[in-house]
Amino acid sequence: MAVVARDRRVRALGTERVREAFVGYAFIALPMAFFLLFFIFPIGYAFYISRYEWGIFKGEFVGWDNYRTLFHDSVFWQHAVRNTLVYTAVVVPLQMTIGLSLAVLVNQAIRFRTFFRAAFYFPSIAASAAIATIAIYILASDGLLNTILGHLGYHHDNAWFTQQSTALPAITALNAWTTSGTMMLFYLASLQSIPTEVYEAAAIDGAGPWRTFWKVTFPLLKPGHFFVAVVSIIGALQMFDQSFIIGGGAGGPNYSTLTVVLYLYNQAIQNIHFGYAAAVGLVLFLFIFTVTLIQRLLFGKAEVA
Amino acid sequence: MADEKLPATPSVLAAETFAAADEGADKAPPPGIPGRETGDRIRTAIVYTLMFGIALLFAIPFLWSVSTSLRPTAETVAGFSLLPHEWTTIGYHDMFHKYDFTRYTINSAIIAGAVTISNVFLASLGGYAFARLRFPGREFLFLLVLGTLMIPDQLRLVPVYQMLVNILPKWVHVDLVNQKGVILIQLVSATSIFLMRQYFLTIPRDLEEAAKLDGAGYFKTYRRVMLPLAGPALAAVAILMFQGTWNGLFWPAVLLQDRAEYTIPIALTFFRQIYSTQWPPLMAASVLAIVPVLVLFIAFQRYFVAGVASAGVKG
Numbered sequence: 001m002a003v004v005a006r007d008r009r010v011r012a013l014g015t016e017r018v019r020e021a022f023v024g025y026a027f028i029a030l031p032m033a034f035f036l037l038f039f040i041f042p043i044g045y046a047f048y049i050s051r052y053e054w055g056i057f058k059g060e061f062v063g064w065d066n067y068r069t070l071f072h073d074s075v076f077w078q079h080a081v082r083n084t085l086v087y088t089a090v091v092v093p094l095q096m097t098i099g100l101s102l103a104v105l106v107n108q109a110i111r112f113r114t115f116f117r118a119a120f121y122f123p124s125i126a127a128s129a130a131i132a133t134i135a136i137y138i139l140a141s142d143g144l145l146n147t148i149l150g151h152l153g154y155h156h157d158n159a160w161f162t163q164q165s166t167a168l169p170a171i172t173a174l175n176a177w178t179t180s181g182t183m184m185l186f187y188l189a190s191l192q193s194i195p196t197e198v199y200e201a202a203a204i205d206g207a208g209p210w211r212t213f214w215k216v217t218f219p220l221l222k223p224g225h226f227f228v229a230v231v232s233i234i235g236a237l238q239m240f241d242q243s244f245i246i247g248g249g250a251g252g253p254n255y256s257t258l259t260v261v262l263y264l265y266n267q268a269i270q271n272i273h274f275g276y277a278a279a280v281g282l283v284l285f286l287f288i289f290t291v292t293l294i295q296r297l298l299f300g301k302a303e304v305a
Numbered sequence: 306m307a308d309e310k311l312p313a314t315p316s317v318l319a320a321e322t323f324a325a326a327d328e329g330a331d332k333a334p335p336p337g338i339p340g341r342e343t344g345d346r347i348r349t350a351i352v353y354t355l356m357f358g359i360a361l362l363f364a365i366p367f368l369w370s371v372s373t374s375l376r377p378t379a380e381t382v383a384g385f386s387l388l389p390h391e392w393t394t395i396g397y398h399d400m401f402h403k404y405d406f407t408r409y410t411i412n413s414a415i416i417a418g419a420v421t422i423s424n425v426f427l428a429s430l431g432g433y434a435f436a437r438l439r440f441p442g443r444e445f446l447f448l449l450v451l452g453t454l455m456i457p458d459q460l461r462l463v464p465v466y467q468m469l470v471n472i473l474p475k476w477v478h479v480d481l482v483n484q485k486g487v488i489l490i491q492l493v494s495a496t497s498i499f500l501m502r503q504y505f506l507t508i509p510r511d512l513e514e515a516a517k518l519d520g521a522g523y524f525k526t527y528r529r530v531m532l533p534l535a536g537p538a539l540a541a542v543a544i545l546m547f548q549g550t551w552n553g554l555f556w557p558a559v560l561l562q563d564r565a566e567y568t569i570p571i572a573l574t575f576f577r578q579i580y581s582t583q584w585p586p587l588m589a590a591s592v593l594a595i596v597p598v599l600v601l602f603i604a605f606q607r608y609f610v611a612g613v614a615s616a617g618v619k620g
Binding site: 017020021022023024025027028030031032034035037038039040041042043045046049050054056057058102105106108110112114115116118119120121122123125126127128129130131133134135136137138142144147177185238240241244245248249260261264265268269274277278281282284285288289292 | 349352353355356359360363364366367369370373382385427428430431433434435438439440441443446449450453455456457458459460461462463464465466467468470471490492493495498523524527548551552554555558559569570571573574577578584587588590591592594595598599602603606609610
């Protein structure tokens with residue numbers, strides 16, 4: 001009797017387990033199908049496409065030809081890659097410096113702190129197309145910036161975004177500003193993870209705020225610095241919106257705002273050169289993946305959040 | 306069901322909220338060392354001046370766009386003035402009626418709305434399964450979902466575009482290089498699933514056990530017990546997805562070819578290239594692009610930060 005009852009219970013538990021598993025698979029079926037179809041499969045498909053001469057439809061198999069052409073593509077290396085690397089090299093330290101400064105400011109025990117955090121963060125979440133358009137207006141030849149500079153006795157008559165020498169620096173400045181709010185939040189989380197005893201100890205030792213910051217806070221923020229740097233680098237390597245909006249889609253003037261992603265976009269959507277664009281995408285992906293991998297290897301999973 | 310066992314806001318949502326750790330923010334600073342008080346007061350004055358200065362600097366581009374959007378076009382070339390001499394809403398009128406932004410607004414709302422609803426639904430189902438239901442391969446599949454965060458959109462551009470042109474239409478007989486495609490490829494995101502899962506993990510199991518004893522099935526438990534408790538996470542997912550798709554430029558730029566389907570950011574980009582001196586309607590369109598997110602941000606500040614917190618998994 002007892003044996004039969006236990007047996008029945010075990011069997012019931014068994015079917016219950018199976019049922020739960022089925023329900024689990026049913027609940028994740030759509031998302032998993034979606035991820036397989038639009039994220040996992042495309043990696044392999046991108047490689048497949050990159051080995052063909054591929055316009056609207058699949059053409060001739062060309063092996064590694066697209067990669068060979070890419071290797072010798074002077075527009076890609078001398079403009080797209082160069083601009084992207086220069087942009088990254090300048091914008092990352094700017095974002096980190098501004099982000100950290102803002103984080104230190106809004107981490108103080110002061111009134112309106114919530115307001116200040118919100119005000120500094122907002123440019124990060126406002127539409128890039130709108131902000132870029134406003135920037136074009138402000139940096140136009142007779143725009144607000146040139147007007148103010150004129151009043152200060154510095155006459156600058158050209159539109160910043162249409163001159164080859166100032167277009168990329170202007171985009172860099174624009175993005176350093178808009179993204180600094182996000183970096184501020186990362187740094188804020190990092191700052192708040194520092195135990196207050198550390199500051200108390202520094203105060204007992206008679207260290208002033210400036211000294212405390214450089215000798216205590218800054219070194220303790222090391223994981224934060226690293227995390228922010230990686231997020232910032234990955235974002236910078238993928239810059240597209242501002243170049244697309246400001247450079248008139250072609251990365252003008254004279255390729256000075258052409259980035260790798262914009263080049264990829266143009267090869268695919270404008271030139272209908274999909275095989276080649278797929279090769280560009282894979283090369284960029286490998287580069288970004290390496291950056292991410294270095295971060296994972298050095299620091300494990302990001303802990304800032 | 307709603308009793309004192311309601312879970313506290315989970316850490317993923319609360320950790321870095323603007324208001325978090327604000328205890329003491331409005332308290333008076335501790336009494337200074339005698340003799341240092343004047344110095345402290347000066348320092349406080351400097352700090353506040355600095356911060357309001359930066360806040361103003363950050364606000365100037367937005368204020369300037371609003372100011373310009375309310376001028377007649379002639380005034381934008383007639384020298385500098387802080388406020389319009391002649392206040393007019395003609396910029397907004399032209400933007401909506403002459404330059405078709407009514408249609409673009411509807412298009413943006415359709416895409417953002419569809420993507421938001423779909424994310425909330427699919428991510429809450431998936432997040433619940435990953436948090437609570439036991440099935441073989443769960444951890445691996447969840448890692449796979451998180452792994453998709455490392456696949457950049459740029460890599461996906463070519464293969465996804467080709468799938469939408471050449472493969473999928475053969476199965477479903479629908480043209481997908483359009484608004485439908487933009488929605489289709491954003492139906493659910495790993496960030497949404499991650500946020501939902503983390504939230505469900507914080508809800509005590511007792512409630513589900515009780516529902517199970519009452520004979521409720523899995524879907525009923527999810528629908529009647531878990532979903533009503535997941536309000537903050539659902540709100541975070543909805544707000545993040547709406548903001549992301551409303552602002553989205555990349556996929557609309559790739560897939561929208563028919564002018565009648567343009568979203569606000571795309572229309573703004575092309576419109577600026579054609580009518581480059583029509584600053585009042587251009588600035589009106591910029592304001593239009595920004596205001597919905599601003600309103601959401603003011604109303605639901607803390608949920609925006611959940612997305613930043615979850616970016617930790619993006620690495």
